[in-house]
Amino acid sequence: MILVIKNLKKILLYLCVFTVLFVGNAIMSYSVATVSTSTPLPRFSVVIDAGHGGVDSGCVGSLGVYERDINLSIAQKLGSMLNTLGIGVVFTRTNADGLYGTFASGHKMRDMRAREAIIKKANPNLVISIHLNSYTNEQAHGAQVFYKIDNDISQEFGQEMQSLFCEKIEGSRKESMPGDFYILNCTSTPGVLVECGFLSNPDEEAKLVTNEYQEQLAYTIMCGVVGYFGLSNS
Ligand SMILES: [Zn+2]
Structure with missing residues (x-):
């Protein structure tokens, strides 16, 4: 029992x-x-690259504005807009730091290689790098789009986006240009580098620091992306 x-x-x-x-x-x-x-996975994806970061501040304006910080702000605004449209976004950086690791020595190449690795891993449909320009002549001004060299799709996209800048942002430069930049050359993915204005021009610097102007720049780039993916009605 x-x-x-x-x-x-x-x-x-x-x-x-x-x-x-x-x-x-x-x-x-x-x-x-x-x-x-x-x-569900998004139909299209974009890598948004905010240029510079960390010890590499990019160009510096007369008000002491760092290109690094404005680039990041425009990149994040653009990312939010694209996300709202259901477009997948991968950022190369989301804070003021560079991507070169702990040591600043020899940072530039390590930083660029890290950006390249992010693009390769994300395997996006498009790469957009955000920068600001600088020139010895203070009068130089206006946003300008540089497209990946020897790449017809990027050239067409760059020209379309430059037209949008001329239409929407007063004082934009008239022509897009081919751009021999590592961030565009490191991948076969079509891409553009947008110089959103000149920090060396005090008037443009004063506009570039404002939330409103950054929103206008991001919106213009977003319109270009929408056109590229054929998401617009026109
Ligand atoms: Zn730059």
Whole structure:
């Protein structure tokens, strides 16, 4: 009789373990499957590269404005707009730091290679790098789009975006140009580098620091991206 009770206890124990392991697993796999099917992947994706960062401030305006910081702000505004449209966004950086690691010595190449690795991993449809310009003549002004060299798709995209700048942002430069930049050359993905204005021009610097002007710049680039992916009605 004692043997029967002992065996009964064992059977009950096995039943409990079975219930926890198998029924529990079944519930978990059901909930995991439910979550994964409700998150569709975006149809298009863009890598947005905010130029410079960390010890590399980029150009500096007469008000002491760092290109590094304005680039990041415009990049994040653009990213939010594209996300709203359901376009996937991968940023090369999301804070003031560079991508070169701990040591500043020899930072530029390490920084560029890290950006290249992000682009390769993301495998996007488009690369957009955000920068500001600088020139010895203070009068130089206006946003200008540089497109990936020897790449017809990038050239067409760059020209379209330059037209949008001329239409939407007063004082923009008239022509887009080919740009021999590492960030565009490091990948076969089409891309442009947008010089959003001249920090060396005090009037333009005063505009570039404002939230409103940064929004206008980001919006213009967004319109270009929408056109590129054929998402507009026109
Ligand atoms: Zn720059």
